[in-house]
Amino acid sequence: MRVGLDVGGTKTDAVVVDDAGAVAGRIRLATLWGAEGVARTVADAVAALGTLPGVDPTRFRTVGIGMPGQVRPGTMRVTHALNLGVAEMDVHRTIQPLLGLPVRVENDVKAAAVGAASLRDGDSLAYLNLGTGIAAGIVVDGRVWRGGRGTAGEVGHISVDPGGPRCRCGGRGCIEAMAGGASIAERWDRPGEYPVRDVFDAADRGDALAARLRADLAVAVAAAVRILVLTADVDAVVLGGGLTALRERLLPDVRRALETGAAGSPFLRSLALADRIEALPEGSPAAAVGAAIVGGALDSEEVVAHG
Numbered sequence: 001m002r003v004g005l006d007v008g009g010t011k012t013d014a015v016v017v018d019d020a021g022a023v024a025g026r027i028r029l030a031t032l033w034g035a036e037g038v039a040r041t042v043a044d045a046v047a048a049l050g051t052l053p054g055v056d057p058t059r060f061r062t063v064g065i066g067m068p069g070q071v072r073p074g075t076m077r078v079t080h081a082l083n084l085g086v087a088e089m090d091v092h093r094t095i096q097p098l099l100g101l102p103v104r105v106e107n108d109v110k111a112a113a114v115g116a117a118s119l120r121d122g123d124s125l126a127y128l129n130l131g132t133g134i135a136a137g138i139v140v141d142g143r144v145w146r147g148g149r150g151t152a153g154e155v156g157h158i159s160v161d162p163g164g165p166r167c168r169c170g171g172r173g174c175i176e177a178m179a180g181g182a183s184i185a186e187r188w189d190r191p192g193e194y195p196v197r198d199v200f201d202a203a204d205r206g207d208a209l210a211a212r213l214r215a216d217l218a219v220a221v222a223a224a225v226r227i228l229v230l231t232a233d234v235d236a237v238v239l240g241g242g243l244t245a246l247r248e249r250l251l252p253d254v255r256r257a258l259e260t261g262a263a264g265s266p267f268l269r270s271l272a273l274a275d276r277i278e279a280l281p282e283g284s285p286a287a288a289v290g291a292a293i294v295g296g297a298l299d300s301e302e303v304v305a306h307g
C-alpha cells in the first residue's frame with residue numbers, strides 16, 4: 001500500500017492506495033503552519049490513515065507528498081511554499097524520520113497531474129490548476145514532462161495582454177494576473193469570503209467592473225488551454241483547483257472564448273479546443289492519489305525517471 005498526501009494551504013488530503021491502484025482509505029485534516037507544522041501534519045495524517053477500518057499500517061511501503069512551491073528535480077528540498085509558511089524545507093531530514101518510510105516530495109500541481117492521468121484513460125493530458133495562482137502539469141505517456149529546468153507547464157506567467165493588469169511576478173497581463181484567484185480578489189477589492197463568486201454574481205447583476213473581471217478570467221483560462229494544446233498537443237486539459245467550484249458558470253464562458261478565438265481560423269477550429277476541456281469532479285482525490293503514485297515510483301522509477 002502506498003500513502004499519498006496533498007498538503008494544501010488550509011487542509012491536507014491523505015489517501016492510502018492499494019496495489020491495484022484503488023483508494024483504500026482517505027482522511028482530511030487541517031494543515032499546521034510552517035515547516036514544523038507541515039511535518040507534524042504529515043505524521044498525523046499517516047498515523048490517522050493507519051487507524052482506518054481495513055487499512056493495515058504495517059503494509060505501508062512508501063509516502064508521497066505533494067506540496068506547493070518549487071521542488072528541485074531529484075532532491076527532497078522544497079522552497080517558496082509561501083502559503084504553507086515554508087521558505088525552505090528538507091523533507092528528507094524533517095519528515096522522513098517521523099515516518100520511518102521512504103518519502104518522496106513533488107510539486108502539488110505536478111502530483112495532481114499524475115493523479116488526474118491515472119484516474120482517466122488516455123495517453124496525455126495537462127492538469128490546469130485554477131486557484132490562488134495558475135499553473136499546469138503536463139503528463140505524456142504517464143510521465144510528468146518537466147522540461148530542461150522544471151519550468152514546463154508554468155503557463156500562469158505567459159502574458160496574453162501586454163496592456164493587462166500587473167502580475168505579482170512583475171510582468172503585465174499574465175494569465176495568472178487575469179485568472180488567478182488572488183489577483184481577481186485584489187482587482188475586485190471589496191470585502192467578502194468568496195471574491196470570485198461575488199464577481200460572478202455582480203457580473204450577473206450588470207456590474208461593469210465585475211463583467212470585465214469575469215471576461216478576463218474566461219479569456220485567460222482559454223489562452224492557457226490553447227497554449228497547452230498547441231505546445232504539447234495534450235488530449236485533454238483537466239481543470240482543477242478552487243475556482244472549479246464555479247465550473248458550471250465558468251466553463252461556458254471559457255468554451256465561448258475558445259470558439260470566438262478560433263472563429264477565423266480553420267486550423268484552430270480543427271483542434272476542437274473546447275471539446276478537450278474537462279474538470280475534476282468536486283472533492284476528487286486526484287492530487288493525493290498522484291502523490292501516492294509519485295511516492296510509489298521510488299521502487300519503479302516510473303513517473304519521476306528524470307527527477
Ligand SMILES: [Zn+2]
Pocket residue numbers: 156157158167168169170171172174176177
Ligand atoms: Zn506573472
